[in-house]
Amino acid sequence: MDAPLSEETVRSLELGETVYLNGPVITGRDEMHIRAMEYLESGKDVPADISGSVLFHCGPIMMQREDGSWSVVAAGPTTSARMNKLEPGFIRSFKIRAIIGKGGMSKDALEAMKEVGCVYLAATGGAAISLAEGLNRCTGSEWLDLGMAEAMWRFDTQKFGPLIVAMDSKGNSLYENVASSLVRP
């Protein structure tokens, strides 16, 4: 599947489907969400490529080369639920097309995803070396003052995955399905 993703492509994805991604992806965690929303509300410039992006919940380990460019060392997904409060507004404001993370997100986020046309793709938590291979090439960064983990990184991905469609744009969530059928002794 090639990013940038169209709304049509996103809406055609089925729950439980496995996909691999090519093309541009940006990273963002708590601090990046907070800053982007603050900038947007106060009329400051926000990086244009946030709009319509594939957003990876990830704080990678990066190493800077002598020429100033960056290489990715390890980059797995972080716990998406931390962004539960911030994400519904973020999805609506920036028309995010896909979120890559782990552990799933809230009903409010699912609702925003349905409204905007966005999916949640589950990456394997901790599989940071395999996933870094798929991130392929770092094409830039923003807001490095937030620290390595919280900064916004840009990657040009190639066969990035496996990613499981765990929350679709029709209001279905694999996490909710699993939670509602859990067997508790």
Add this chain to the structure above:
Amino acid sequence: MIKLPEPVEDVVVNLLRLANTKLPEDIGWAMEAASGWETNQIAYTQLGAIMDNVKKAEHIGRPMCQDTGIPVFYVKGKFDSSIGKDIARAVERATKDIPLRPNTVDPITRENCGGNLGPGMPIIHYIPTDDDFTQITVLPKGAGSENMTRLAMLNPADGVDGIRKFIIDSVLDAGGRPCPPSIVGVGIGGTSDVCVAMAKEALLIPIDEENPDPVLRKMEEDIFVALNSSGLGPMGLGGSTTALGVRIKKCACHTASLPVAVNIGCWATRRASAKITSEGVEYSQGVKF
């Protein structure tokens, strides 16, 4: 004080490298076994992706997970009071050399402290003994699993059933957030602080080592079966591999108290230990703690 064959700083850098790049064998074996009997397709894919990642990380000598955590140290045996400074220098060096992700921040301003140091860091538990060696153990603890920590001050009348329910609920309520399949560390007894510390120490015990206490062993087995029958599965996406092991430690407590703490370890429960004698340094990941 014993004379050390090589600087503590070098030993600790080696320890951090070993812990972050190589999964302990007992956990790797448990994952392979689980993958063998997992019938859920998504779960099987997740376990495959994890094992593939573990092999690559070890092969290229890079951290298996980008969250290299906060390193929690346990220093046991004979040691000099300056050992804390040696460990701190090693953490800073390892962060640059391996590299590790600089994770420590001020809790209020959220400003990164750099080098994984900062006030109160690194975290070191000191256990002085009369032994003729110094044992340094490290448990790099990521936040995904650490954030799911729970403590309950149960009523003594809640008994074993209450303990069991609290542990199982803690793991299932955490869902996919702590990166299951998990290692479940449990502390029972003590005071609140000691109970939580025991739950973390329990993660140092290899999962293939039999608990010498028959009552705790039965509880571990019973909870292990319940968790893997729950349907939560790897990453909370469903399946029969929710836990790779359950480890319980206990100590005495007040007659009016029943503290229970759960500290979950992600699949990448990383640990490494160095036993330093005048003869040399012996590294291990099956920690005898």
